Amino acid sequence: xxxxxxxxxxxxxxxxxxxxxxxxxxxxxxxxxxxxxxxxxxxxxxxxxxxxxxxxxxxxxxxxxxxxxxxxxxxxxxxxxxxxxxxxxxxxxxxxxxxxxxxxxxxxxxxxxxxxxxxxxxxxxxxx
Numbered sequence: 001x002x003x004x005x006x007x008x009x010x011x012x013x014x015x016x017x018x019x020x021x022x023x024x025x026x027x028x029x030x031x032x033x034x035x036x037x038x039x040x041x042x043x044x045x046x047x048x049x050x051x052x053x054x055x056x057x058x059x060x061x062x063x064x065x066x067x068x069x070x071x072x073x074x075x076x077x078x079x080x081x082x083x084x085x086x087x088x089x090x091x092x093x094x095x096x097x098x099x100x101x102x103x104x105x106x107x108x109x110x111x112x113x114x115x116x117x118x119x120x121x122x123x124x125x126x127x128x
Contacts, residue, residue: 001082001116002035006124009037010094013086016042025089027097029065031073031112032082041069066103070110079111086118094122 013028031039044063063071065085070078087097097117099107107115115127 001032001084001114001126005032005035005037006084006116009084010086010118010124012037012040013088013094014092016040017088017092025087025095027065027085027087029069030084030086031069031078032084033080038081039069039073041065041067041072044068064100064103066099067106070106070112075110077111079113081112082114082116083107083112084116084124086124094118096120098127 009028009030009032012030013026016028017026027043029041030037043065066083069083073081085097085099087095089095096119098119099115099117104115116124117127118124
């Protein structure tokens, strides 16, 4: 993926994160097609029925950013899209945003071509 697109996702994630967060950090997911950001989603404290179909962490409610961006796309086949997931903490630092098992399950179901995520060093890397 083009480094300028990755840089843009990090900058946008920092810009749209609320200053008063309901959670300790914000995850923002982007769907990218042909080098362009097409959809943006973020984590929320409310839940969604799709969570029941995938192995999310026990006793965790809410919509993860990956699920939110997929729902916003309104598409069933995302095989032409890549996803970038960025986590921003309360101190505006980029942190580890590797998708959880539940999100990886959802992403596979919708055939997302490739997932990129920010690691603990704040670098966006592809998921193997």
